[in-house]
Amino acid sequence: MIDLFAGPGGLCEGFSSIEDEKGNRRFGVKVSIEKDPVAHRTLLLRALFRKFPRGKVPDCYYQYVRGDINREDFLEHPEIKDAAREAATEAKCAELGLTPHETIDAWIRQAIGTQTNWVLIGGPPCQAYSLAGRSRLRGIDPEAFESDKRHFLYTEYLRIIQQFAPSVFVMENVKGMLNSKHGGMPIFQRILADLKEPRPDLRYQIRSLVVDGDALDPKDYIIKAENYGIPQCRHRVILFGIRSDIAEATTALACSPREFLLRKKFPQVSVNQALAGLPPLRSRLSKEPDSHREWLSALEKAPLSLKTWLLPLKSKIEAVMETAIGNAALNVSVGQRFLPMADAPGADMPRDLRSWVLDSRLGGVLQHETRSHMRSDLHRYLFSACFVVSEKYAPNLRNFPPSLLPDHVNIDDESVPFIDRFRVQVGENPASTVVAHIKKDGHYYIHPDPAQCRSLTVREAARLQTFPDNYFFEGNRTEQYGQIGNAVPPLLARKIAKVIYKFLTSPRE
Numbered sequence: 174m175i176d177l178f179a180g181p182g183g184l185c186e187g188f189s190s191i192e193d194e195k196g197n198r199r200f201g202v203k204v205s206i207e208k209d210p211v212a213h214r215t216l217l218l219r220a221l222f223r224k225f226p227r228g229k230v231p232d233c234y235y236q237y238v239r240g241d242i243n244r245e246d247f248l249e250h251p252e253i254k255d256a257a258r259e260a261a262t263e264a265k266c267a268e269l270g271l272t273p274h275e276t277i278d279a280w281i282r283q284a285i286g287t288q289t290n291w292v293l294i295g296g297p298p299c300q301a302y303s304l305a306g307r308s309r310l311r312g313i314d315p316e317a318f319e320s321d322k323r324h325f326l327y328t329e330y331l332r333i334i335q336q337f338a339p340s341v342f343v344m345e346n347v348k349g350m351l352n353s354k355h356g357g358m359p360i361f362q363r364i365l366a367d368l369k370e371p372r373p374d375l376r377y378q379i380r381s382l383v384v385d386g387d388a389l390d391p392k393d394y395i396i397k398a399e400n401y402g403i404p405q406c407r408h409r410v411i412l413f414g415i416r417s418d419i420a421e422a423t424t425a426l427a428c429s430p431r432e433f434l435l436r437k438k439f440p441q442v443s444v445n446q447a448l449a450g451l452p453p454l455r456s457r458l459s460k461e462p463d464s465h466r467e468w469l470s471a472l473e474k475a476p477l478s479l480k481t482w483l484l485p486l487k488s489k490i491e492a493v494m495e496t497a498i499g500n501a502a503l504n505v506s507v508g509q510r511f512l513p514m515a516d517a518p519g520a521d522m523p524r525d526l527r528s529w530v531l532d533s534r535l536g537g538v539l540q541h542e543t544r545s546h547m548r549s550d551l552h553r554y555l556f557s558a559c560f561v562v563s564e565k566y567a568p569n570l571r572n573f574p575p576s577l578l579p580d581h582v583n584i585d586d587e588s589v590p591f592i593d594r595f596r597v598q599v600g601e602n603p604a605s606t607v608v609a610h611i612k613k614d615g616h617y618y619i620h621p622d623p624a625q626c627r628s629l630t631v632r633e634a635a636r637l638q639t640f641p642d643n644y645f646f647e648g649n650r651t652e653q654y655g656q657i658g659n660a661v662p663p664l665l666a667r668k669i670a671k672v673i674y675k676f677l678t679s680p681r682e
């Protein structure tokens with residue numbers, strides 16, 4: 174497997190997890206390419222982790238992620254050294270489009286060797302296609318929008334297909350790609366046409382993993398993660414390309430094409446199920462002295478903001494707030510890089526998720542540490558989370574008491590784009606999409622428990638994205654959030670990989 178635009182490695186984590194009956198990995202990452210040096214460090218660390226059979230990762234990995242030894246000592250550790258060298262051959266920090274093609278091609282050629290059955294995975298970056306990014310850029314500078322090179326990063330992906338003709342490929346992207354235009358032409362149609370015939374002598378069938386058939390509508394390529402056991406409503410375009418000669422030789426593809434779709438049998442997984450067992454934490458106060466006492470006293474002032482609110486809802490929310498503030502008195506910890514715990518944190522998760530996420534060797538929870546919030550935001554968070562407890566749905570700014578509205582917001586203005594500016598994740602439902610914006614502020618990712626009154630931690634965001642608890646994100650906290658928001662949920666990637674594996678191992682004529 175070759176992974177382009179690999180980010181922190183969500184997609185390749187899922188693929189790498191496919192094992193045969195003897196526990197051997199069936200997809201080996203041979204090269205993964207990522208330009209961001211910090212995401213690349215995460216990718217490298219995980220590549221190293223995967224060099225060991227499951228359960229056999231040396232203790233020094235756990236010492237490193239817990240913060241007991243530094244990175245240099247870890248990488249020099251005798252039990253790790255060789256694996257670190259191999260991981261560095263696999264995970265490359267390079268910018269596609271900038272790094273010379275000869276260099277990239279030499280890596281891939283050497284990695285593939287004589288293999289003929291291999292997979293290209295990855296998603297060219299999405300900012301230029303994403304709805305928010307598009308309107309912002311188009312508005313600010315239409316010319317820059319038209320010439321934005323990110324429109325064309327997929328051509329780097331295409332170039333690798335042209336050059337190396339993988340048996341199959343899996344390409345992920347945001348939904349915005351379906352509607353984006355360039356020079357008046359729909360980008361998606363052009364990408365599809367290019368992928369169907371990358372060279373005059375090379376053709377691919379471009380299939381959906383959720384809808385069977387030849388005459389597909391663009392939206393048929395959208396995978397809704399929440400339908401496949403992922404605790405998050407994440408809708409992404411995923412293209413499954415099969416080289417025509419292989420597609421034609423695989424009889425099962427014509428006889429029972431539905432075998433090569435994702436199975437939709439999974440019950441929805443809720444936020445509460447995904448976050449099960451993570452220790453409750455309080456947030457911290459920013460722009461003023463912080464302590465548990467001061468934080469609690471800030472919460473105690475929140476009901477004052479309901480004073481002039483005249484809705485009948487007022488007394489219900491006040492009662493919920495009172496209980497929440499009482500419970501908040503117990504939430505003393507703000508968390509840390511590693512929180513030791515006696516039991517593996519997540520016994521209440523669905524089995525599928527539990528076995529995927531938990532690792533008893535960790536002895537606790539990584540990267541579960543809260544952010545600081547301004548007092549005014551604490552009041553908004555507390556109100557919003559209490560509203561959900563009372564009303565069972567997340568409020569938007571129209572449901573807010575006037576005194577909690579941010580400055581300069583006119584909620585009667587239909588065009589207000591930030592009506593959902595404060596978004597509680599409803600505990601009983603899958604989360605809303607975790608996107609890289611989570612690194613900027615946590616307003617869209619408010620924890621469902623009002624007694625914690627805070628945005629999600631890195632580990633909680635990682636749980637909603639189904640990263641295993643032993644997955645460590647390098648960089649500062651902002652960078653960690655960004656990597657998580659960018660990734661394909663590894664458990665979804667695993668489900669996709671199962672389909673691809675089934676296809677690659679189906680008999681051919």
Ligand SMILES: C[S@@+](CC[C@H](N)C(=O)[O-])C[C@H]1O[C@@H](n2cnc3c(N)ncnc32)[C@H](O)[C@@H]1O
Nearest residue numbers: 178179180182183184208209268269659660661
């Ligand atoms: C959407 S993320 C990919 C997530 C990844 N598939 C996963 O599952 O974790 C896109 C990544 O492409 C990287 N990237 C953007 N432009 C790049 C380029 N020209 N060459 C290599 N990587 C690039 C970004 O830094 C980002 O991490």
